[in-house]
Amino acid sequence: MKKVIIYTDGACSGNPGPGGWGAILKYGEKMKEMSGGEAETTNNRMELTGVIASLSALKEPCEVTLYTDSQYIVNAINEGWLKSWIAKGWKRKTGPVKNPDLWQKVYDLLQIHMVEFVWVKGHAENPYNNRCDEMAVAESHKFK
Numbered sequence: 632m633k634k635v636i637i638y639t640d641g642a643c644s645g646n647p648g649p650g651g652w653g654a655i656l657k658y659g660e661k662m663k664e665m666s667g668g669e670a671e672t673t674n675n676r677m678e679l680t681g682v683i684a685s686l687s688a689l690k691e692p693c694e695v696t697l698y699t700d701s702q703y704i705v706n707a708i709n710e711g712w713l714k715s716w717i718a719k720g721w722k723r724k725t726g727p728v729k730n731p732d733l734w735q736k737v738y739d740l741l742q743i744h745m746v747e748f749v750w751v752k753g754h755a756e757n758p759y760n761n762r763c764d765e766m767a768v769a770e771s772h773k774f775k
Contacts, residue, residue, distance in 0.1 A: 641677030651770025652681035668770030700753030
């Protein structure tokens, strides 16, 4: 199974507002940058979209280490929230889960790929996370 490293980030100007996402996929010496955006979205939707787009770009099942500065995403996976939300019909103690459409796509991709989610501090010393942030912000600016 191929081992791939992915970095993702999302950005939103206003919440909701124009947003963007960026991703970097690394396999051996190869590196691919991806980005996109939407005119009216939220930061969490852009964070999730970066994860979905990058995992969807993989052409075969892979072993992935995915770095993100979104504790929302890391905790949802690593703390078992996603599985709990699905088991409870997309409900939490405080009400419905936000973004169930995107979370379902993430879940489906996790059935294909073996993914380890790792949190990195945003806007810090990680050049790949910083590059993803630059791409995400640039995409959000396209809608202003």
